[in-house]
Amino acid sequence: MMVMEKGIDSAFEAVPVVETGTLGKAIAVLELVSTAQTPLRFTEILALSGQPRGTLHRQLSHLVGEGLLSLGSDLRYEPGMRLLKLASNAWAKNQFRTVAEPHLKRLHDRTGETVHLGVLHGREIIYLDKVESRQAVRMNSQIGNASPVYCTGVGKAALSVLPEDRLADLVGQLSFQAYTPNTHLSAAALMDELLAVRLAGYAFDREEHESGIRCVAAPIYAQRHGVVAGVSVTGPAYRVSMEQLELWAASVCDAARAIEQEVDVRLGPGR
Amino acid sequence: MMVMEKGIDSAFEAVPVVETGTLGKAIAVLELVSTAQTPLRFTEILALSGQPRGTLHRQLSHLVGEGLLSLGSDLRYEPGMRLLKLASNAWAKNQFRTVAEPHLKRLHDRTGETVHLGVLHGREIIYLDKVESRQAVRMNSQIGNASPVYCTGVGKAALSVLPEDRLADLVGQLSFQAYTPNTHLSAAALMDELLAVRLAGYAFDREEHESGIRCVAAPIYAQRHGVVAGVSVTGPAYRVSMEQLELWAASVCDAARAIEQEVDVRLGPGR
DNA sequence: AAATCAAGTTCCATATATTGGAATAAATAA
DNA sequence: TTATTTATTCCAATATATGGAACTTGATTT
Numbered sequence: 001m002m003v004m005e006k007g008i009d010s011a012f013e014a015v016p017v018v019e020t021g022t023l024g025k026a027i028a029v030l031e032l033v034s035t036a037q038t039p040l041r042f043t044e045i046l047a048l049s050g051q052p053r054g055t056l057h058r059q060l061s062h063l064v065g066e067g068l069l070s071l072g073s074d075l076r077y078e079p080g081m082r083l084l085k086l087a088s089n090a091w092a093k094n095q096f097r098t099v100a101e102p103h104l105k106r107l108h109d110r111t112g113e114t115v116h117l118g119v120l121h122g123r124e125i126i127y128l129d130k131v132e133s134r135q136a137v138r139m140n141s142q143i144g145n146a147s148p149v150y151c152t153g154v155g156k157a158a159l160s161v162l163p164e165d166r167l168a169d170l171v172g173q174l175s176f177q178a179y180t181p182n183t184h185l186s187a188a189a190l191m192d193e194l195l196a197v198r199l200a201g202y203a204f205d206r207e208e209h210e211s212g213i214r215c216v217a218a219p220i221y222a223q224r225h226g227v228v229a230g231v232s233v234t235g236p237a238y239r240v241s242m243e244q245l246e247l248w249a250a251s252v253c254d255a256a257r258a259i260e261q262e263v264d265v266r267l268g269p270g271r
Numbered sequence: 272m273m274v275m276e277k278g279i280d281s282a283f284e285a286v287p288v289v290e291t292g293t294l295g296k297a298i299a300v301l302e303l304v305s306t307a308q309t310p311l312r313f314t315e316i317l318a319l320s321g322q323p324r325g326t327l328h329r330q331l332s333h334l335v336g337e338g339l340l341s342l343g344s345d346l347r348y349e350p351g352m353r354l355l356k357l358a359s360n361a362w363a364k365n366q367f368r369t370v371a372e373p374h375l376k377r378l379h380d381r382t383g384e385t386v387h388l389g390v391l392h393g394r395e396i397i398y399l400d401k402v403e404s405r406q407a408v409r410m411n412s413q414i415g416n417a418s419p420v421y422c423t424g425v426g427k428a429a430l431s432v433l434p435e436d437r438l439a440d441l442v443g444q445l446s447f448q449a450y451t452p453n454t455h456l457s458a459a460a461l462m463d464e465l466l467a468v469r470l471a472g473y474a475f476d477r478e479e480h481e482s483g484i485r486c487v488a489a490p491i492y493a494q495r496h497g498v499v500a501g502v503s504v505t506g507p508a509y510r511v512s513m514e515q516l517e518l519w520a521a522s523v524c525d526a527a528r529a530i531e532q533e534v535d536v537r538l539g540p541g542r
Numbered sequence: 543a544a545a546t547c548a549a550g551t552t553c554c555a556t557a558t559a560t561t562g563g564a565a566t567a568a569a570t571a572a
Numbered sequence: 573t574t575a576t577t578t579a580t581t582c583c584a585a586t587a588t589a590t591g592g593a594a595c596t597t598g599a600t601t602t
Binding site (some may be wrong): 021063084 | 345
């Protein structure tokens with residue numbers, strides 16, 4: 001039943017490959033409610049989840065009892081505060097993030113643009129940290145945010161260092177969506193670009209995820225820690241030319257390599 | 272078995288009052304790992320959790336399978352990326368936060384100091400949002416962070432609007448810790464101050480949680496939504512005098528009342 | 543190398559919690 | 573009021589979790 005070697009699974013699989021029992025079903029309900037655009041009523045969840053009434057009712061009451069969901073007086077379920085608390089802990093103590101932090105700052109000092117740190121989780125990139133020029137818009141909006149691998153700089157950088165078989169697996173499971181006119185829409189197109197990324201050692205996002213936003217990213221492969229990740233420098237197209245990004249590529253790669261090394265030193269042999 | 276009226280439970284109880292079955296036990300393990308200062312090995316968790324070996328092993332494997340924990344190649348368990356993703360969704364879509372946001376910004380514009388929005392969850396305050404002057408230090412550190420009710424401005428403000436019986440319950444369960452020389456250390460002392468807070472309509476934090484940090488806070492009681500919360504303006508003692516805070520109190524109260532009203536309008540009758 | 547020890551994993555009969563259909567109750571509308 | 577939708581509770585059947593013990597694995601010592 002355990003099909004993967006232990007340890008390095010986290011970066012590759014989000015959807016359970018192992019049995020997760022009743023917990024898995026409960027978390028599926030949690031995800032459903034937490035992904036919904038607006039608080040849901042019992043019947044709506046019933047329809048979406050496909051669970052039997054009695055079962056769903058108990059699952060929800062358990063989730064509410066744990067503070068993972070909250071039930072308003074209007075009988076609508078929405079994500080609970082405990083999720084924030086758990087995640088806050090997770091984020092604050094994350095060793096990979098802690099190690100990377102100063103390097104992100106330095107990269108930001110050099111470029112003056114927004115720096116992202118994202119890790120590969122299943123078929124998505126989850127942003128772990130961000131250093132922003134000024135607090136222009138919402139500052140936290142990005143952290144914990146999940147974005148597609150195939151149209152973000154960090155995503156393509158991360159993919160470029162995956163072992164061949166893992167990559168094939170993952171790309172096979174992707175479904176492509178045209179966020180902008182520049183978004184890659186086929187596995188073939190993506191694989192083609194990954195070839196170029198592997199040669200250069202860094203990846204661009206040429207307004208593929210969001211019009212008017214481009215970035216340059218470099219991969220971080222912390223094998224021992226089972227982390228496949230990436231750093232990027234992002235900016236608005238009107239201010240940051242592709243030539244500029246090209247010039248920054250070296251710095252981004254430096255930062256990535258520095259993080260990689262420090263992670264290996266700090267979390268590697270010692271642990 | 273259900274002892275509380277439905278709907279308004281979320282703000283008052285964090286620890287399960289209802290049975291939460293196997294989910295509860297799994298989440299307890301998750302919390303344990305996620306609260307630890309450093310990634311834990313199986314045996315350490317075994318000792319801390321008090322569960323039998325076989326049981327714990329399965330719980331952990333389910334949590335890992337769901338991406339809530341991750342297991343490194345060094346056989347240490349640490350919080351998984353999925354927590355961040357779930358929380359990010361929860362935060363981004365939180366209606367209370369969304370409604371409050373512009374009011375927080377306005378309050379920040381008026382005062383120039385850091386503005387916090389925190390909600391009462393069980394015996395703690397969980398920070399839901401923050402508007403900061405400049406990105407001095409870590410900007411995200413505060414969101415999702417849990418702080419004691421008895422020594423934060425937001426905490427005392429929130430307590431001041433709780434119904435008598437709920438308040439008694441909650442205060443009875445507190446255990447006090449001296450974060451600074453100014454921290455209240457007894458239920459009596461806290462209740463005394465709450466009396467004053469109720470009269471004034473706002474609360475101070477006189478360097479009770481962190482030396483050199485003071486704030487003024489006002490309560491938000493969104494009954495319909497089952498939310499007890501608070502807004503605050505926080506600053507370093509060297510720059511912000513108590514007199515200054517006193518002057519800001521009116522603005523803070525205005526913001527709180529505005530949020531209260533808008534929540535009632537937007538989430539109240541319509542839903 | 544072999545032996546020892548510690549840490550992690552699997553096994554399986556038993557106990558228990560989950561399951562899910564159906565009945566009930568509560569809220570809302572006609 | 574009655575009708576109707578929606579939420580909650582009930583309970584026998586069943587699947588899942590439980591937990592002690594056996595087993596593996598890997599490191600350390602003799």
